[in-house]
Amino acid sequence: MTKQDRDLTALIGSRICHDLISPLGAIGNGVELLQLSGLPDSPEMALIAESVTNANLRIRFFRVAFGAAHDGQLIAEGEIRSILAPGVDGRKIDIGWQPVEDQPRTAVKLAFLLLQCFESAMPWGGHIQVTRDETHWQIRGEAEKLKVDPDLWGLLSEPQPGIDVPPAQVHFALIAPELGRQGRAAAVTIADHSISVEF
Structure with a gap:
């Protein structure tokens, strides 16, 4: 994937999410x-109220994960926490966001893409912890049962x-190019009941 392809993919993601947020807000x-x-x-x-609330949270999540993120741009801590707050659908995965204060949008984009990988591996639920030490990030997930596709x-x-990456798992294919763009590398550790990714 070329730089131009990555930029266009992010811009398309931003555009779709932007256009969907307004009508969802109107329905709410x-x-x-x-x-x-x-x-x-x-x-x-x-049911309508719950569905609109969950759709809004998901669209806001996708806007960060798949949308454009420019160097030097920050995302507010309150915005991050509100996006990751449990929805009204009884989400099975609990996400603990440890970093405080506003964060670089580029790093949060990577974290959100990775969170989707963890969600894919934890369909029966579990707990995810996101921590940051200076510029070093770690995401660790624990669950009684994991569903891990080694190729992905x-x-x-x-x-x-x-x-061959199916559409539902596209987040896996976007991470390495984004790591390269940011000059980072990921270290992945997978055990029987846990997954850890550092970048």
Whole structure:
């Protein structure tokens, strides 16, 4: 993937997320207005409200993970924590975000891409801890049961053109090019009940 391809991919991600956030917000506002108008609570309204909340959180997450991130740009700590807050869907994975203060958007982009890798490996739930020491980041996930695809996790170290990456796992293919752009490298350690990635 060339630099131009990476830039276009990020810009497309930013554009799609930007265009989806407004209508989702409008739907959420409409639901609130219906509730304020005295419309009785119903399972249908609760389902719509929950779905809009979860979709908003997911779109905001994708905007950071797949969108454009420029050197020197920061993302507010409050924004990060609100995006990673548990949704109303009873998410099975608990994410502990340790870094305090605003963070470089480029590093958070990498962290969010990696979090999706952890989610792919932990379909039955678990706990993920994100820490930062100066410029060094570590993401560690623990679960009773892991689902690890060695070929996909191998992509974190270096691009492998022969690996067929399904759309649902595209985050695995984006990490090595982004690491290269940032002048970083990833160290991956996989055990029976844990995964650790440092960059």
